[in-house]
Each structure stands twice: as structure tokens, then as C-alpha cells.
Amino acid sequence: MADWESYLASAGRHTTAQMERPTIYLVSACLLGVPCAYDGRGRLVPELSALASRVSVVPVCPEVAGGLPIPRPTAEIVGGDGGDVWDGRARVVTAAGADVTDSFLRGAERALAVVRRHGISVAILKQRSPSCGSACIYDGTHSGTLRGGQGVTTAFLRRHGLEVLAEGDVADMLKGL
Numbered sequence: 001m002a003d004w005e006s007y008l009a010s011a012g013r014h015t016t017a018q019m020e021r022p023t024i025y026l027v028s029a030c031l032l033g034v035p036c037a038y039d040g041r042g043r044l045v046p047e048l049s050a051l052a053s054r055v056s057v058v059p060v061c062p063e064v065a066g067g068l069p070i071p072r073p074t075a076e077i078v079g080g081d082g083g084d085v086w087d088g089r090a091r092v093v094t095a096a097g098a099d100v101t102d103s104f105l106r107g108a109e110r111a112l113a114v115v116r117r118h119g120i121s122v123a124i125l126k127q128r129s130p131s132c133g134s135a136c137i138y139d140g141t142h143s144g145t146l147r148g149g150q151g152v153t154t155a156f157l158r159r160h161g162l163e164v165l166a167e168g169d170v171a172d173m174l175k176g177l
């Protein structure tokens with residue numbers, strides 16, 4: 001089994017008991033506390049844990065699914081946002097200048113495969129990430145500066161019809177459950 005398949009199988013294991021429920025959300029794995037971020041840590045958001053106890057969630061980390069290691073160098077999109085990456089106008093590059101675009105594209109494709117496998121139509125992904133950002137990302141200068149735009153996986157999922165939300169939307173979602 002490929003590494004990313006092992007990862008996805010492992011990440012999904014703790015949600016199995018919830019999978020009979022009708023609404024399933026794709027969620028950035030780091031937001032559920034999975035230590036898959038570039039620094040080897042998670043980005044647990046308590047509201048996500050609350051949501052996961054009430055609906056079915058499938059965690060995915062596109063960067064790990066695309067073959068990148070944990071930990072890994074930070075990367076930013078240079079020349080545009082995730083949509084521009086898919087259109088060939090931008091690349092994903094580390095601060096040291098390594099081009100990791102292919103891994104980001106592969107990870108997005110594997111995230112879509114997970115979506116299709118589970119019949120998912122809504123994703124909740126981590127804001128600011130070059131993969132998962134939905135409204136803002138870092139600007140490609142590796143200076144901590146944000147710009148409007150979406151990540152590579154977000155752009156791909158939206159092009160395939162998914163609604164992509166961010167962790168900041170979860171509190172309002174919980175009110176409606």
C-alpha cells in the first residue's frame with residue numbers, strides 16, 4: 001500500500017463509527033489534531049471536534065497525500081493562487097526555492113478521490129494554507145504576508161463542484177445542528 005493510502009486509511013479509522021450518518025464532510029486533518037502540518041504538529045480547532053461528534057467527517061491532508069513528508073519545509077504559491085496553479089500560471093515553492101507543485105497537484109487529486117469515494121459535497125479546510133486555504137493564502141514572498149485567494153486543493157475541489165468552507169465557519173454550522 002502506498003504511503004498516502006496508509007495515511008488516509010489511518011486518518012479515517014477513527015471516523016468509521018460515524019460513517020452511517022448521511023451528511024459527510026471532508027475536513028483538513030490538521031484541524032482535527034492530526035499532526036500533519038509542516039512543523040509536525042496539528043492545528044486542533046475545538047469546534048471541529050464538536051462538529052465531528054455530531055456529523056460524519058473524513059480527514060484528509062492533501063500535502064501528505066501528495067507524498068510530502070512530516071515535517072516539511074513551508075511552501076507558498078508564487079505567481080497567483082491555487083486556480084492559477086491549475087492553469088499553469090503559478091507554482092508552489094519552498095522558501096529555499098524547491099518547486100513542490102507536482103506534490104500539491106497530486107494531493108489535490110487524491111483528496112478528490114476521497115470525496116468521490118464517500119459522496120462528499122462539502123469540505124471544511126484550513127484557511128491560509130497553500131493547499132487548503134479558501135479565502136486567503138500567503139502571498140508567495142515567505143514574509144508572512146497574506147493575500148486573497150485559494151489553495152491548490154480548494155481550487156480543485158471547487159472546480160469539481162464542492163462547497164469549501166473554513167474553520168471559521170464551523171461555529172455557525174454548529175448552531176444549525
Ligand code: SF4
Pocket residue numbers: 028029030031036037038060061062063064126129131132
Ligand atoms: S495540507 Fe491542509 S490538512 Fe494538511 S497540514 Fe496543511 S492545512 Fe492541514
